[in-house]
Amino acid sequence: MKKMLISGVTALALLTGGIVGFGGVGSSVEAAQAATTFKDVPSTHWASSAINSAVEQGYFKGYADGTFKPSSPVTKAEMASILGRLSDQPNATTQEQNNFTDIPEWAKSGVSTAIAKGFISPSTYKGKLDAQGALQRGEMATWLTQGLTVVDPDYKQALSDVTNTVVPAKEYFTGKLASAQKNAVAVSLGTGLMSVANDKTFGVDRTTTRAEVAVLIARYAAVAKTKPADFQGLNELRAVGLTGTNLNIIAPKYQKTPEKKFSPNMDYSEVTDDFSKVRNKNIITDTKYADLKIKNWIIVNTYAKDAERSIFYPVFVDEGYTLVRGAYYSFAELELSVKSTTMNTLQAGSLLNSATINPMNSPNSKAFAAYAGPVINDFTKTRGVFAVNNPVYWSRGLLHFDKELISAVSLVTKEGPAYSVIATD
Template sequence: MKKVMISTMAAAILLAGNMAEPALKAEAGVLDNTISYNGLTFKDVPAAHWAASAIASAVQDGYFKGYTDRTFKPSAPVTKAEMATILGRLTEQPVVTTGNSASFTDIPDWATEGVLAAVEKGFIDPSKYAGKLDAKAALTRGEMAIWLAQGLAAVSPDYKQALSDVTNTVIPAKEYFTGKLPETQKNSVAVAMGTGLMSVGSDKNFGTDRTTTRAEVATLIARYTSVAKKQPDDFKGLQELRAVGLTGTNLNVAAPSYVKWPKERLPESYDYSKITDDFSKVRNKELVTRADYATVKVKNWIVVSPYAKGDQRSIYYPVFMDEGDTALHGSYYSFAEFDMKIKGDSMSQTQAGNLMNSPTIDALQSPKSKAYKEYSLPHTHDITKSRGVFTVNNPHYWGIGLLHFDKSLYPEVELKATDGTVYYLAPN
């Protein structure tokens, strides 16, 4: 696949209409604890500002201008017209379509060329708008994710495929678990998070309806140019999101040493054609249980190592685990999303824990981590009363188990669907 190299050098852009004065020429440096540009300083961008370096680069490359009062206004929102103009100036972003932006009737004259360029380079899809871009409105983070993801899809068909692959994935953002993530933004948010372009805030929300600030845009432009030079498979987080979207589990990314149960370890009379290592074949299917308390389906299965660090850490680690968590025997933690239908008048947590014959796919209880609660995932505590009896007939929650490689502790994973399909794995 041909890689597209994107330059960060662009001509100066007129932002904020008449408010923007001639650009402060950037020369990276620090003066009196304030970012300095050829002797001029931004009074509101101290050297310790989280985006100080990105702002310096953005000004140097001509994406932003300062104000005559020597401020940058890093927290000020960026409008759609302004962001479109910035994206349109990415000089080596491929042109994927030609035409005009005449369908937009609300573009300021100064932004017409920039919006047209952003459309032609794939960032903006006019068909998703009813004739108006709402150009003067502040750009939200949700729409920003869409524009950037569409830009990546224009860069490479592999990114376009990734954008499709995450349709049914689990997104590590609070809005996903609370059902508040707009369906039209879900795939783009997944790609933006999977590539590290964007992330959740301290409240664990992605913040799709929050506005995008000048400081954030300065950072995003630098990140975008870096991401666009890479392949989707260069990002473990995106690999996991795609795997979960396509199969329901990240196992092959997180623990690839688990393989299909060997044929030679089964009786000759066993119908090996029914065994699979493809979780999608049992995902959302009714499973055979040890007891008859409820019907059980597993919607998703997430595996997380508590020991991985840096880029090797699972994108799901912050959702399920607290910093410093460990597990016995070098185990991975296993989190299965259960959908059940209780058959009798009631069912207890203990009975739920006896449904599955696996220490890995365990329905006894939800994770007890602080992180799990902060992300507002459904918890057994929320749907049970005294003595752990479920208060709903169709409980939906995540359970916690262990996946390990110690053969003395039954490391195999076996799920059998009522249609005869057997998901059967063992460590290699």
């Protein structure tokens, strides 16, 4: 009876795109041999290894004509069946019922299992999964990150922590990343589970291909075995979400400025090294040309290697670029309330007497242009005069570690709290 059931599902899987997810592909040796003979998956294919592995484990099967069709889209029913087959995935503590009315008979068991394992939450749908529809990347990110919350509760906390973070994807900077998918996209990027494309977009509306799913299966297994705190990128995204800055992760030597460096006339009890206390607050400026708030403050270390540079390095800095004299990059997202119809960029620079947060300069890298991040020139006209009253853009500055150049980064709010940090030995 069992053999008949497997055989039937396997035959149907071939008709519906070759996804198995229920076994029945023969021995792992036979499956691996089959994988290496796919006419459309040469050894040079970017996902060749992952495809071979996925076929060997029984998640996919090729087509009768000897192809794998790596670029073909995967439907939601097919992906649910695959996720249901992840044997290391525990069941969710709270079980939801499969109340979808549009699931084909062959996929009902797989969808129910994927729900039980926490990947799919029927309560977020309206009775229909659109099971035969192609799975888009935004929904894929949601499913996978929901699965991670079942594996480790800290992933659930991470999904909450990144609510107000800066997402290193073009859609975030252009305002096209829906809030319903933002958190899942952020965690997917922070863990390396998913990535942006060459055009710097995450592609929430792009369909997911068979080759991509093969890669994602392997990545998910690796991420699920890793603690959230072990991903620096995710730590940065969580820190920015909660406090507005990644300073404590990238530049931990910057600590609260000692009391002895302050004027005796200043109430040191008002000084903090918690950036969240001044985030989005009105900052006291040196001149009165505009009111100023800092929404986010990103630090990038160009001397470190790979991910240690910051998850935001590819967003703000061109690959291979390194600063001199021990400086880190400082990028601040500013919100101005311009008070004069003639205020220009030079006057913006006079708002804060700081080399670290300089409202006059914006990122000028090709990378940031590719991400379509807003810069000061987007809001000015002839002779640098501001054309809008409430621009929101990113500034560029330097955070120094050269002892001859180090100075405290201090921001005092009109509401009272003062933020001040300086590099320590």
